[in-house]
Amino acid sequence: MVSHPDQSAKRWVVGITGASGAIYGVTLCRQLLNAGFHVHLVVSDAGWRVMKEELGWNVTNRLECINTAFDSAQAEGRMTYHPLNDIGASIASGSFRCEGMAIVPCSMGSLSAIASGASTNLLTRAADVMLKEGRPLLLVPRETPLSAIHLENMLKLSRLGVRIIPAMPAFYNGPQTLDDVVRFIVGKTMDSMGVEHNLFRRWGSPDE
Template identity: 40%
Template sequence: MNHQITPRVPWVVGITGASGTPYAAAVLRALLDAGEAIDLVVSKAARLTMLDETGLSFREARWRTDVKAFLGRDPGDMIVWKAADFAAGPASGTYPTRGMIIVPATTAVVAGVATGMSKDLIQRAADVTLKERRPLVLVPRETPLRRVALQQMADLAGEGAVILPASPGFYAGARDVQQLIDFVAGKVLDVIGVPHTLSERWSGRLGSGRTAES
């Protein structure tokens, strides 16, 4: 009998040092809820931001425990690669992935990807994603933006990347911060074609979104 093995094809998710690590948590949870495999890379700066914003640490030696605390759920089908590991799977175009999400993305990482610097695994994996014509989504949060950062984002968009600023919409009647975070995470999943129930969708009727009274 011929037993075919379905290959594991993950989404690569990079978390960098920009403010906004709760956006990363929301994206990761939604991908896992959709049954997607994940390869996670957390930069050194992101660990400091995560500690500041959530009070949680991230240690590669016990990453499963720390990711579970960060997400509030089991990591599921997840692999964690070291940001300094250039021999990691996502560093090669022969390693199959569905694409990559950098959330949140610092302007330094945007610059590194735009200029092909590949200073760490996040930048290298993004470079690979572009050259292999796979989906790449960058979620910058920093504001205001310098001209050079805008030019670099335009260059990346010209190569097929999606620049998705962490700009939540308010028309759905969000009642708390988590719903605003989920709105942005939902936009990320929309552009990569992964189904989710993170936010209500516009129906074309005024007052159809969530309100304080609903």
């Protein structure tokens, strides 16, 4: 595990919802842990279903699943997993200090709830906290095609300062594998978070 003293005390909240692309959220968590951040993770029920279907995870015991997927980071105090219905969790309060929150991937249902201020679970409440406290909130929507409702909700949130980072891969960096595509999306998300990484080759870099 790589340790960066200047980042070791910093915390990011990560949400994973039921949109396709659970690997984006999982990879982001691993990258943040490797960079020395403490990750506070919350997963929607649909998000768990997608991880089961797309990643083949056995999600019967969710806590055990998290510990296995992230090398017991929770037991080592580097990750905190919050159940979706734990509305009294630390991340539900504006007094909880953190760098911000990223929801990766973000379903249109969760995006709509955030846009309307409907804090019906811990994930949407945590996002609402970011908005009211003026902290960074990043959403990685994964849906196609997009309806006018989807676009209007994204525009509304963008005007409130939310960073909308669609899961749209680039090809200028010459991706060879699906992992390269995942790393690009996660890397672009980390760019918006202000977190250093080397997940993809940047345009105009010396090794171009």
